[in-house]
């Protein structure tokens with residue numbers, strides 16, 4: 001009798017263990033494994049964006065905010081985008097985060113200043129933006145309070161709303177990003193790495209002057225001289241070899257072996273978790289091919305490298 005009960009108990013235990021094993025196997029295949037693929041992909045999108053560098057104070061914790069950015073409209077401080085529930089994005093849903101990235105609308109419905117390059121990210125593919133959001137949630141939460149911007153214009157919230165209404169039309173983002181070639185280069189430059197946000201001159205309204213796309217800005221963000229990167233041989237980068245451009249993007253070395261400085265160094269170096277320097281050779285080549293094929297624009301920008 002005792003033996004019989006023991007045998008049933010033993011059998012039950014074995015079935016139970018098998019079931020747990022099966023559940024673990026299924027979840028690791030369809031759940032956990034997929035989730036970590038998504039986060040790995042998100043980490044790469046984060047690197048391609050320059051490590052969201054404006055959101056990390058010099059030497060400070062990643063994404064905890066506080067980096068000043070000087071513009072003609074005042075000084076903006078990068079905000080805390082760590083998963084902290086009070087000061088960061090911990091309470092934001094995925095949809096709220098995606099809307100903030102692609103539409104410039106905060107969780108409370110207020111509108112961001114275009115210093116946050118949401119017009120560029122508005123064309124980021126569904127797949128990339130979902131992965132980026134998943135990755136942002138894996139970084140350590142830092143309880144750092146946001147620093148108020150010091151603006152030279154009053155009523156900035158109304159101003160931001162008006163700016164957005166006048167100048168912003170959300171793009172129809174693709175489900176997936178182009179995977180290779182010039183189209184991939186254009187996609188990364190425009191919608192992830194946002195090169196135009198610094199390299200395209202701006203109008204008085206703070207909008208990009210697309211008639212001189214990527215032709216440089218003598219007084220860009222932080223007052224930095226931002227070079228002409230169109231293929232014009234004299235005033236742009238038309239004389240650079242393919243390898244020189246790829247090497248700049250991945251290392252920060254200019255053809256004359258100087259290092260780029262300031263904001264370009266910031267996006268290449270990024271943060272410890274990633275920056276342009278971590279892009280694949282294929283992606284650096286795609287950007288280089290794209291830049292070679294945009295219209296050359298003659299615009300002399302005095303830089304120390306020219």
Ligand code: HEC
Nearest residue numbers: 193194195198224225226227229260261262263264267305
């Ligand atoms: C956050 C602002 C910012 C972003 C984003 C940015 N750049 Fe730059 N870039 C700069 C600044 C500022 C310099 C000048 C650095 C210096 O003087 O050392 C520069 C320099 C360069 C140079 C060197 C040109 C020369 O003639 O010396 C190239 C090439 C370049 N950037 C390409 C790119 C590409 C391609 C992207 C996007 C993938 C990009 N940049 C994104 C700000 C930026």
